[in-house]
Amino acid sequence: MAVATTQALPVAIIGAGVAGLALAVMLRRQGVGVSLFEARPREALNEGAFLTLAPNGVNxxxxxxxxxRISALGIRxxxxxxMNAAGRRLVQLDERQSMQEAGAESVTLKRSDLLGALLDEALALGADIRFGHALxxxxxxxxxxHLAFANGSTADAAWLAGCDGVWSRVRRLCFPASPDPVYTGLTGVGGVVDLPFVEPTDGLMHMVFGDQAFFGYIKSDDGPVxxxxSFPLDEAAAMAKPDPAQLAATVRRLHAGDPPAVRRIVETFTxxxxxxxxxxxxxxxxWHxxxxxxxxxxxxxxxxxxxxGASMAIEDAVVLAACLDATPLPAQAFAAFQTLRQDRVEHIVKVSRRIGSQKQTKGRVALFLRDLILPFFIRLGSRTTRAVTRYRADLAPLEKPSI
Structure with a gap:
């Protein structure tokens, strides 16, 4: 029996999330064989609420x-x-000029719509995608x-991409000394719901620093909300499986004293x-x-x-595919990929962590100071945000971004 050479083996991808499916599309466009393995059933791709793709993600x-195709699925x-809990506007930023300079507009869409479009494209390009395969x-x-799965099947691959999320099985198996994910102290909920009485937001995401939680929503002219x-919660309670009715009651309670627009929305949640x-x-x-x-x-x-988050995952797929195209030896391509990506993504992790800390501010004096200085810091931070969103992975994937 002939032994298969490495060149004849497909690439294995673990995880059918944004990163895994985007990488499958990129590699198939390069003519590389792809076998993607997802632990959950296919129906799990319908889970989750929604996300926003920034201009860099759309590009x-x-x-x-x-x-x-994907931008058409969401809301500009x-x-x-x-606003603060009293209904006073703290800051409003219109990013249209910045988005025009970046060459794309942000879009908010259902997570399932994004994953569905990526899955359809990967399948149309001939990727072998197998659900129910837990590594x-x-x-x-x-x-x-060589890969072994919990269902008893095995597979061989030229190389392996771990795209299996924050609790990555690949990371735990191959990088046992790596740090564990850190709970930020906040838990999020969200959804998409038809509420005709809610006024359109004209392309703006409306956000409110409530007394006890941070709420946001966006609505197009005749679309859903x-x-x-996002609210503070201790880790044990956050990791416990909640009762859906009790969770809805908690959200209603957290916003009972907030502006009328927020209360009218959350009061519909059962x-x-x-x-x-x-x-x-x-x-x-x-990373490798x-x-x-x-x-x-x-x-x-x-x-x-x-x-x-989703924009960084798509950028990762584009940059890694470009590195492999330029440097076909996996070890060299992986090293180039980490060099190109690490500073940028770790900067964004820190920015996101800093934003999250503002949602946990408590105390009358601390809230007063936050409302006083927040507009200044947001406008100052928007300069950094513009630098992040102007990056074009599609045009220059092998150039290291400044941020």
Whole structure:
């Protein structure tokens, strides 16, 4: 029996999230064989609420040929407005000029719509995608990677990409000394709901620093309300499976004293299926070892406060594919990939962590100072945000971004 050479083996991807599916599309466009393994059933891709793709994320989708198709699935998100619990506007930023300079507009869309579009494209390009395959073991060999799954099946691959999220099984197996994800102290909930009585927000994400929680929503002219809520919760309670009716009651209670627009929305909630404890990753010194590399949240979990998690995952896929195209030896390509990406993503992790800390401010004096200085810091920080969102992974993936 002939022994298969490394060149004849496909690339293995673990995880059918944003990073994994985007990488599958990029590699198939380069003619590389791809086998993607996801532990959950296919229906799990319908889970989750929504996300916002920043201009850099939309531009990265251009490399996948999907920017227009995916942008059409969501709501143009052109800026934001922040109010305090008394209903006083603290700051409003219109980002249209910055987005025009970046060459793309932000878009808010259902997570399931993004994953569905990526999955459809990967399948159309011939990727082999298998659900119900929970990774059990990895053998990193000199010329291949051998994978074992909990269902008893095995597979061999030329190399392996761990795209399996913040609790990455690949990271725990191949990088046992790596730090664990860190709970930020905040838990999020969110959803998409038809509420005709809510006025359109004209492309602005409306956000409110409530007395006890941070609420945000956006609505197009005749579309549903995309809403999210973020509130402090101890880790044990955050990790426990909540009762949907009780979770909805908690959200209503947290916002009972907040502005009328928020109360009218949350008072419609009778069941919230689940909460999402917010974790991020401290510095991970090494993203690759032998024929294994980490992407997306597996390498650098970004909490949602900066709105960059999905965009960073798509950028990762574009940049790694470019590195492999330029340097076909996996170890060299992986090293180049980490060099190009690490400073940028770790900067965004820190920014997101800082934003999240503002949502946990308590005490009358602290709240007064926050409301006083927040507009200044947001406008100052918008300069950094513009530098982040102007990066074009689709045009210059092998150039190291300044941020």
């Amino acid at each position: 990265a989708l251009r490399a996948l040929g999907l920017a227009g 998100t052109l800026g934001f407005e922040i 059990a073991g990895i053998q990193d060999r000199p010329d291949s990677v 995309f809403w999210f809520d 069941h919230i299926p689940r909460g999402y404890p917010v974790f991020d990753m401290r510095h991970l010194p090494q 070892s032998g024929r294994v590399v980490l992407l997306g949240d597996a390498a650098h979990a970004v909490s949602p406060h900066a709105g960059q």
